[in-house]
Amino acid sequence: MQEITTVALDAMGGDNAPQEIVLGAVKATNERRDLKVLLVGDEAAIKNSLSSHSYKENQIEIVPASEVIETSEAPVNAIRKKKDSSIVVGMKLVKEKKADAFVSAGSSGAILVGGQVIIGRIKGVERAPMAPLIPTDKGISLLVDSGANVDARASHLVQFAKMGSIYIEHVIGKKNPKVALVNVGAEEEKGNALVKETFPLLKAEKDINFVGSVEARDIPYGEVDVVVAEGFAGNIIIKMYEGVGGVLFKKIKDSLLSNLRSKIGALLIKPALKGMMKSFDATEYGGAPLLGLNALVVKTHGNAKSKEIRNTLIQCITFKEQKISDKIRESIVKED
């Protein structure tokens, strides 16, 4: 019999909850028989959203939770106080092994805190990084850490590199992925104190294919598969993607509507441009996993629509099938 992956899905998180979240669950379960989704949140609202879709009733279950953690709330406090929030209830399902993974489009801070406090880190893992897939000219790369750990230390970055390498090799399927450390120049002697301390440690790692430094300029070209950065730097990388991409698309749109000639041109290029934009859209690739926890926790974009939720749920299946947590545990334990 086929093994089933059970995912606890926060039905109340993000800008488009619960409709788009529920629809994502419907899409994924309609496609995959080996997936079960526990929709956590306001029972009436979820039922209402479900009622407009046709879905497999044995693959979708509602787990009631009466509270919602808002993105504006202080995370530590929210996790402690709101025991019946969709995030706390969903994570407890994972802790109690009633689910294999937890997915949410809600408060990043609460997901980070809850992940560490409720689900817990794998023994030996010092910090759990957030690891989103980022679009590149060649396809996708993995960024570890996109902001879960500011002021991370060299030993943390080494673990980020190992966990990122395992994730992209086994979940995304890139063999022997190239791992690089974000730096201000390509030369080994360049860098800040953290990079200079981390570089030789990464170089000495036998488990990973460390290719040296990567300058931020080269990240979007997809020269490397796993981009290792301390959380503050990684956060700038992911947000510059959004910011530069967003402004450029806005400027292109404005310029195309600036006169009749370019308006006609715009109609002709629309399909080609749309395909291009889609390939550079981070939401195409599902959410960002928090690596190094006892079970998979994934944060999707706050504005996630059903497609991103669907993609994320299906990645959870691969994560379980490939026994990523076991592989991380082995890799980290070997280190100790």
Place this chain on the structure above:
Amino acid sequence: MQEITTVALDAMGGDNAPQEIVLGAVKATNERRDLKVLLVGDEAAIKNSLSSHSYKENQIEIVPASEVIETSEAPVNAIRKKKDSSIVVGMKLVKEKKADAFVSAGSSGAILVGGQVIIGRIKGVERAPMAPLIPTDKGISLLVDSGANVDARASHLVQFAKMGSIYIEHVIGKKNPKVALVNVGAEEEKGNALVKETFPLLKAEKDINFVGSVEARDIPYGEVDVVVAEGFAGNIIIKMYEGVGGVLFKKIKDSLLSNLRSKIGALLIKPALKGMMKSFDATEYGGAPLLGLNALVVKTHGNAKSKEIRNTLIQCITFKEQKISDKIRESIVKED
């Protein structure tokens, strides 16, 4: 009588030396009577480049220098050893008050080291940041520091903010510029240790219009005028601009050439798109000054063409006219 600004220009630096550098000098001096350019470098090569242009002989002078510092050379060593390089000779002209400013498209490292060692910092200035103008949706902002000082401290960042504010107010002409600190979130309690230490110091500064944190995502939208960051973070910001912009333009081009329909559309939108790309091209705005030195030093892009050189030379005139070094000196001394 009109005051003359004399600029020592490294004729040998960058990918397009000496032709484009010399042409930039010719353009600027043909436009401005209050500018004199000392072209520093290989006399024969400079003469050869000059010979194809018509220029005002009393505004352009050649200062011979027999050596060139390559970008691959270790900066400290190169500055010490290559006494007759265009960078060292040019900077000495400034030190000896034979020139008001030094401009180069050559080795960033050598310019940074030479600036500190030969020209020297204004008394009280702890670190000299590199401060390029960056394109935004609303126009331009100033980024301080784009990478001259990795591992900068809180007191450095406060000086960066003050110097950047003076520069953009008096050279670029933005009154009461909004100054913000790059951070991982908008809330005051967010940030790494450096940001948390710097934030209250900036808040307490009376001289600047400090508006709080700016997330990297919002920088390209031009929400703030002076973007303050430690050099490692600032370097990522400037390089992500290049990387994301470069890949997106490449992808747009590829998609427009993908079929006949979009090829025809591309012809129609070309003028509008070109104008848009121009407005988002960092080289439009001249080079990046090193702030806080006893005289102005500007690093242009390595691939600078005559237009960027021309723009930079003209900015040197404003820098002198506005007595920026004096203003920085006063601002920093007041602090002490």
